[in-house]
Each structure stands twice: as C-alpha cells, then as structure tokens.
Amino acid sequence: MDTFIGRREELAALARLGADHRLVSLVGPAGSGKTRLAVQHAGKRADQVWWTPLVPASDVIQAIYHAVGAHPLPNRSVRDAVIAEIDRHRRPLLVLDNCEHLLADVADVVSELLARCPRLRVLATSREPLRLAGEQVFALGELGLPPVGSDVAEALRYDAVLLFRDRAVSVDRSFEVDSANVADVVAVCRSLDGMPLAIELAARRSTVLSPADVLARLGDRLALLTAGPRASDDRHRTLRAAIEWSYDLLSDDEQAACRRLAVLGVPFDLDVASAVCGVPDALDLLTSLEQKSLLVVERAAGHTTFRQLESIRLYCHERAVEHGDVSLVADRVVDWVCSVVEPEISSFLPAPPVVLRLDRNIGLVELAVNRTAETGDWARHALTVVATAWTSNPRGPRGAATELLHRALSQPLPPPYRSVLTVLAAVHHRVRGGWHVTRTFAQESLSIERADASRPGTLARALEVLASAEAHTGNPELAWQHFDEAVELLRSCDDKLARGVLLNSYGWTLLQHGEAELAAPLVRESLTLMRLLGPPHLLNTALHTAGAIALARKSFPEAVDLFRESLEVGSEHPMDQFYDLEGLALGLVGVGSDDERALSLLTSASVVRTRYDFRAEPYWQNLLDEARSVCRSRITAGRLRAAESTGERMSLPQAISYALTTRPDAEDDDAVISARELHVATLVAEGLTNRQIGQRLGISPHTVARHVTHARAKLGLRSRAQLAVWAGRNTP
Structure with missing residues (x-):
C-alpha cells in the first residue's frame, strides 16, 4: 500500500x-x-x-x-x-x-x-x-486545502498538496511542487474537493500530464481519473467506479434525487430541493443522502444548505442526462423562482426575506433566466429577470444587466410584468446617470399603473423614480409633486419600509437641488425606519444621505461618523459601499485630518465607478472634484502619487477595511506606516496568523511577514505582540 x-x-x-x-x-x-x-x-x-x-x-x-x-x-x-x-x-x-x-x-x-x-x-x-x-x-471529510494564491511553502503545509506530490513522485521521480506549478496543483486539489482518491488518481497522470494539463481536463474527470494501483480493489481504480458503487446502492427515489440535484450545480436548501425533487418535503430524502455521504451540509448565518461534491455531481449529472432529467429540473427551477417573485411584483419593493431567499439561490435564478429564454416563455422570463434585478452578488453590482432588461422588454408581456420591468430598467439607468432614459422608462411604468389604479405600491415606485428623473432633467417642481403623491400613496397602504426608501430618495433629490434643510426631516424619519426595518443595503442609503446632509451643513465630524457607520453595517456586500468611501473621504477632507487617506479612498471608489459605469450625480461629482483638488493642493508630490497608487491597488473590501482604521500618531511623518502595513497591523491585533491575513487580503504569507517586519521597523517596535498592542490602541 x-x-x-x-x-x-x-x-x-x-x-x-x-x-x-x-x-x-x-x-x-x-x-x-x-x-x-x-x-x-x-x-x-x-x-x-x-x-x-x-x-x-x-x-x-x-x-x-x-x-x-x-x-x-x-x-x-x-x-x-x-x-x-x-x-x-x-x-x-x-x-x-x-x-x-x-x-x-x-x-x-x-x-x-x-x-x-x-x-x-x-x-x-x-x-x-x-x-x-x-x-x-x-x-471523514476532505483533506486540508490551501487557499488560492498560496506560495510553495504555504501549499506544502496542507495534506491535499502533500498527497498530490507524494503520488506524483511515485510515478515520476523528477516531479516537484515549485513556483511554476504550485497554483495549478492547488487548483487541482481544490477542484477535487480535497478527496484523497481523486487527488491520487490525478497525481498519477503526472507521467504524461503537467498539473496545468490535469486542471484543464478536470471537466471530464470521470474519464481522466482512472488507472489506480493494481493492488487496489476495482472500486478504487477509477473515480467513476467508486462513485458508481454508492449510487447503485440507493433506492430509486434517492437516485432520482441525486440526479436532479446534480443538475442545479449550486448549493441548495430544503425548499429548493423539495421543488426540484417534486415532493412536498424533501427532508427525509436529504437526510438519507447526507447519511450516505452523498451530500455535504453547510450552515451559515442560521441557514442550512446542501451541496454535492463536484465529482459526485458530475457523475450524477451524467445519469440525469441519460434519464432526461435536465429539462425537467430546469422547468421546476423556473416554477420555483416565479413562485417566489410573482407575489411581490405589486409592491413598492420586494420584502427583505424574499430578496434574501433569492440572494441565497442566485445560481438558480440564472438557470431560470436561461431556461425561459431558451423556451421562449417570455412572461415567466420577465419574472426571472425581475428576480435577477432584485438580487445581489458580493463580487459585482446589484441588479440585472442592461442587455437582459432590454431583451425582456422587447417581448410581449402582461402589463403588470411590463410595469415592474420598466421601473427596474429606469432604476438601472438612474444609477448610471442616464436621466433621459430613466425618465422614459419611468413614464411608461407610470402610465401602466395609472391605467390599472389597483397597485398603490408599484404606482408609488414609478412616481419615485420618475420624480428623481424629472428633477435632473429640468422639471423639479413636477418632481416634488410626484414625490408628494407617492408619499400619500404609501401612507395609505402603511408600508413603513417602502416609506423609508421613498423619503430617503426624496431627501437625496432635495439635497442635490440645494434644499438641505427641507431634506433633513425626511431623511431623519427615513433613517429611523431603516434602523428599525431595513436590511443593510437600504440602511446604507439612508446613512449616506444623512452623511451628505451633514456635509452640506459643514458638520464634518458628524459626516465622518455617519459614513463610518454605513461602512460598518454594510460590510457583507462591499459593492453597496463605494458611495460611502467617497462620503467618508469628503468628511476627512472637511475635517482636514487625513488628506492622504481621503485621496486613496476617492481613487478606490473611482475605480469601481469606472468599472461598472456608475456615474455620480452632478451635485455629488462637484463635491468629489473639489475634494480631489483640495487634497492635491495640500499633499506633497511624492505622497500624492503614493496615495493614488494605494487607492488604485486596493480591492473594494480592502479599501473599506482601510477606511475604518485610523491614522497612527507619529511625530516624524517618515515613520508613519503605509496603508497596507496599517491594514496588516490591524489584522495582527485581531489575532490572525500570517496565513490567515494572507487569505483575507489575497496575498502570500511571505508578503504579510514582510509588511509586519517593515511596520515594526518604522514604529520602533521589537515584536509582533508590540505591533498588535500598538494597532489595538490606534484603530477603532
């Protein structure tokens, strides 16, 4: 052996x-x-x-x-x-x-x-x-897996990589894990879920394939991962045989469930599994499959999801194709998505639990969008696009893509579906500064709602979006009329969360037209409602507007506190927070305490705006331009370039973490540590190891160690413990 x-x-x-x-x-x-x-x-x-x-x-x-x-x-x-x-x-x-x-x-x-x-x-x-x-x-689960981006030394601390190296050397004595192949070896091990048999079989291909070649072929891993040692029993000589042994022992219902769940390709919860398997409650099925080691259970934030290991999923997906389950599952997913979305389309905005439910199943929403487009089921396609517009992806902006919205609107649709889609398209273009397009879509939604007159929530939503567009296209008086009508509609239907969103939009629009004092009581009420009822991304918006009002009143310390709070409450979805980085930077410039940090934050937020075509309103853009000008006039040339470079290099989560740290006190400016070193120091103070810090920041442990060393040297500290104490005293 x-x-x-x-x-x-x-x-x-x-x-x-x-x-x-x-x-x-x-x-x-x-x-x-x-x-x-x-x-x-x-x-x-x-x-x-x-x-x-x-x-x-x-x-x-x-x-x-x-x-x-x-x-x-x-x-x-x-x-x-x-x-x-x-x-x-x-x-x-x-x-x-x-x-x-x-x-x-x-x-x-x-x-x-x-x-x-x-x-x-x-x-x-x-x-x-x-x-x-x-x-x-x-x-018994997977072997220890290194994080993406591990260097050789770090990767070889994990059992999965050690096993790959050992089995590769057993067939090719010249094999070694080095800087040229470590990323591919790590990717192979992670793709194989850290399962020893799969890793062994992959490593034994090293006689003819490099790790990069193995990685490229893992889409067909059931054919690739064969030819284990002859001493092994037949089940362990190929990955397919090992999985087949488990599958063949299942009952007919369990086999059907395995096949159908494999089509999903994403983690799923009990509700989704019940819909896909076509049973009222799939709890017993999932329990049985988990006990047979064919499902992995994961729990986060009080929510339980299930997933299949990828190799098992690929095998079961093959069986799903053989049994004609793929289309069946896709149609059931469409049914599930539409059943979640349709009851909400007459509301001002969907209930937060509904959005959370869709967020957790974003992969299924994408499957439903593709399936309805493929079958030409345009009415239900509209509902799936609505679901996409309501959901969020932490790695990208909220909402549906422009092409998706426009394609859906090019099809014949029932009026309620068309109304909700047009108002979502209007919101989409509003974020990108396309005010005339926003106005056109919002007017269409409003005309549909006026004709029906039975959905006060969607009528108020159309009025709100149209009001903001009218204010930016030269008709503010009409804008205030639309806002006032929307407020009355929501008062009658007693939707407090919707009222909070509407009042914030009203206040933000007033502020941009020089009416900070009129905006203040509206935003104060909005903020109260959002603190009580709103999910983080909606509380973000109210805090941002409150911070902007503080800026307009020259209450810069208050603005800094509000934007900091907004960054803290919304950390689960960084894409909501580029606006808050800008607001905090404006507050710092107003206080005059940290121009370099402010410029780095402005630059980081600008990168996000450019990437996703998020255009600032003229009022806000003027504030940003003025702040940059002030920073450039008060920072020396060398530090100016360093501050902008820091902002360009930071990811959005890193920029948020950096924004929430404070500048160290130092008599000698040359001793002040860099933004990255400060960030690392705050994580040291949290008790994280170099490896954990590297995982958090996406850099190698060796690089983390270098930052720790440099920070200690600049601050005159002799140990890591002293750096942790210093960071604890100098960060909030």
Whole structure:
C-alpha cells in the first residue's frame, strides 16, 4: 500500500473515540480515505485486530468467521464459534471494512456481538452509519486545502498538496511542487474537493500530464481519473467506479434525487430541493443522502444548505442526462423562482426575506433566466429577470444587466410584468446617470399603473423614480409633486419600509437641488425606519444621505461618523459601499485630518465607478472634484502619487477595511506606516496568523511577514505582540 499522508488530527481523534466507545463508524463519501485511515488506526494497536473486508462478501457472519480464524463447534452455530474465538482475547478490535451494501446484516451481527462479547470493540467503515444504540459516528471529510494564491511553502503545509506530490513522485521521480506549478496543483486539489482518491488518481497522470494539463481536463474527470494501483480493489481504480458503487446502492427515489440535484450545480436548501425533487418535503430524502455521504451540509448565518461534491455531481449529472432529467429540473427551477417573485411584483419593493431567499439561490435564478429564454416563455422570463434585478452578488453590482432588461422588454408581456420591468430598467439607468432614459422608462411604468389604479405600491415606485428623473432633467417642481403623491400613496397602504426608501430618495433629490434643510426631516424619519426595518443595503442609503446632509451643513465630524457607520453595517456586500468611501473621504477632507487617506479612498471608489459605469450625480461629482483638488493642493508630490497608487491597488473590501482604521500618531511623518502595513497591523491585533491575513487580503504569507517586519521597523517596535498592542490602541 502507498505511504499514508496526513490525517494526523483525524487519526488522533479516532484513537480517542475508539478508546472511549465500543462501536465507532468511520463514514465518508467515495474516495475519502476511510479504509486507509482504518488501516492506520488498527496498525497502532497492540491488541488483537481482525480485518474483515466486506466488498466481496455476501454473508457477514461468514466473512467475520474467516477473518477471526474461528473453528467449528459441535452442535453450535457459526455465530457461537465467532463469539467463542472473540472471547479468547483480552481487548480485541474487529474492523468491518465497506459495510454499505450489507448495512442491515452488519447492524444485526454487530449488535449481537457487542451484547455477547463485553470486551469487543468494533470499527466499521461505511458510506453511512449502522444506526445502532451507542454508535459513535466519525465523519471523514476532505483533506486540508490551501487557499488560492498560496506560495510553495504555504501549499506544502496542507495534506491535499502533500498527497498530490507524494503520488506524483511515485510515478515520476523528477516531479516537484515549485513556483511554476504550485497554483495549478492547488487548483487541482481544490477542484477535487480535497478527496484523497481523486487527488491520487490525478497525481498519477503526472507521467504524461503537467498539473496545468490535469486542471484543464478536470471537466471530464470521470474519464481522466482512472488507472489506480493494481493492488487496489476495482472500486478504487477509477473515480467513476467508486462513485458508481454508492449510487447503485440507493433506492430509486434517492437516485432520482441525486440526479436532479446534480443538475442545479449550486448549493441548495430544503425548499429548493423539495421543488426540484417534486415532493412536498424533501427532508427525509436529504437526510438519507447526507447519511450516505452523498451530500455535504453547510450552515451559515442560521441557514442550512446542501451541496454535492463536484465529482459526485458530475457523475450524477451524467445519469440525469441519460434519464432526461435536465429539462425537467430546469422547468421546476423556473416554477420555483416565479413562485417566489410573482407575489411581490405589486409592491413598492420586494420584502427583505424574499430578496434574501433569492440572494441565497442566485445560481438558480440564472438557470431560470436561461431556461425561459431558451423556451421562449417570455412572461415567466420577465419574472426571472425581475428576480435577477432584485438580487445581489458580493463580487459585482446589484441588479440585472442592461442587455437582459432590454431583451425582456422587447417581448410581449402582461402589463403588470411590463410595469415592474420598466421601473427596474429606469432604476438601472438612474444609477448610471442616464436621466433621459430613466425618465422614459419611468413614464411608461407610470402610465401602466395609472391605467390599472389597483397597485398603490408599484404606482408609488414609478412616481419615485420618475420624480428623481424629472428633477435632473429640468422639471423639479413636477418632481416634488410626484414625490408628494407617492408619499400619500404609501401612507395609505402603511408600508413603513417602502416609506423609508421613498423619503430617503426624496431627501437625496432635495439635497442635490440645494434644499438641505427641507431634506433633513425626511431623511431623519427615513433613517429611523431603516434602523428599525431595513436590511443593510437600504440602511446604507439612508446613512449616506444623512452623511451628505451633514456635509452640506459643514458638520464634518458628524459626516465622518455617519459614513463610518454605513461602512460598518454594510460590510457583507462591499459593492453597496463605494458611495460611502467617497462620503467618508469628503468628511476627512472637511475635517482636514487625513488628506492622504481621503485621496486613496476617492481613487478606490473611482475605480469601481469606472468599472461598472456608475456615474455620480452632478451635485455629488462637484463635491468629489473639489475634494480631489483640495487634497492635491495640500499633499506633497511624492505622497500624492503614493496615495493614488494605494487607492488604485486596493480591492473594494480592502479599501473599506482601510477606511475604518485610523491614522497612527507619529511625530516624524517618515515613520508613519503605509496603508497596507496599517491594514496588516490591524489584522495582527485581531489575532490572525500570517496565513490567515494572507487569505483575507489575497496575498502570500511571505508578503504579510514582510509588511509586519517593515511596520515594526518604522514604529520602533521589537515584536509582533508590540505591533498588535500598538494597532489595538490606534484603530477603532
């Protein structure tokens, strides 16, 4: 057998569990290394160990009989003979390897053996537990995976990379993980979910393929990952065979669920799984598949989702194609998305739980958009585009793409669907400064709503967007009339969250027309409602407007506090916050405390605006231009270039983190550390290691160490602990 790589923590934990409990089931998905770990565990025992391979067996007690070397007893059963042999030993361990195809029989035999042999301990390896009283389940998952961007030293600290290197060297002695291939090796291991069998089979291709070549072929991994060692049983010689073994043991309903869930290609929750599997409640199905190690459960922010390991998903997707499940699933996903969206289209804006539900399933929304376009189902296509416009992606801007909105609007649609799409298109162009296009779309939505007169929420929304467009295209008096009408409509339907959004829009528009004092009470009420009811991205907007009013009143410290709060509450979606970076920069310039930081923040936000074509309103753009001019007049040439360069290089999350730190106090300006060094120092103060900081910032641990060293030298500190203390005192 090949050398055993890694799993030190798992081996120690298994030893502790085995010492305290008589029955331990080692469970995990195909290719996770259950048998290898059991071999290592058994090999460390000084007591009697019997290894019982059950793959070729059809009779459990007969397999155990031969494994323990029992002898026939006159007029006694085979079980009695096994028990007699077991009782001869002081502290025996019986290992039952690969129980999944004989699970009921194994459970029956083990239950009796444990009851009649008080010194016996049993270790079972299986894709699912035996479900016996007193059983301790030890779930075996993926090997440790390095973060993207790891250098060689960092990557080789992880078991997945160590295993790849060991198995590659076993077939090609010249192989090494180096700076030229480390990114590809890491990508291969991550793509294979850290599963040992898949990594081993991939590494053995090193005789003819480079890691980059292996990575490029992983889309067809079930064909690529074959030809394991000849000593392996047939299930472990190809990845396909290992997965097929698990799939074939499933019931018809479980197989159908595996196939249909594989079509999704993204994590899913119970609600989605029920819709896709065509059952009222898929809880029992998901529970069974998770217990059989065919689903991975993930929990975050109180929400549970499920996913298939990618290799399992690809196998099941092949089966889905064979069974004609792909179109069925796509249609069921469309049904699900439309059922979530349609009840909300008559509201001023969708309820936050609905948006959150769609956010969590953005991949399904994309699938539904493509499916309805492919089938020409334009009415439901409109609803899927609405869902896209309501959802957010932390890596990009909110809302649907321009082309998607315009294509949907080019089709014949029911009036309510067309109205909600046109107002969303108007909002889309408003963010990009296209005020005349915004006005055109908003007018169309308003005319549809006026004709129907039964949806006060959508009528108020059309009025709000049109009002902002009228104000920017030369008719502010009409704008105030539209805003006032919308306020009355929402008062009658008592939608407090919608009222908060509307009042903020009204206040922001008034502010841009020099009416800060008229705007202030509206925004104050909006902010109260948003603090009470609003999700972070809506609270962001109210805090931003409140901060802008503080700027207009020359209350710069208050503005800084408001923009800082906005950055803090909205950190889950950085794309909402480029406006807040600008606001904070304006406040800092007004205070006169940190022009370099202000210029870096202005530059970072400008990069986002350019990338996504987000154009500032003329009022706001004038403030930004003035602030840049002030900064450039007060900063020396060298520091000016450094500040702008810092802003250009930072990602948006990094810029937000930088914005929320304070400038260190120092008598000598030359001793002040750089923005990146300050950022690293704040993370050191949080107790993060260099590796963790590197993962957070997307840089190597070696680079982190260099920043730590430079920061200590500039500040005259002798240790990392002193740097942590300094950062703790100099950051909020």
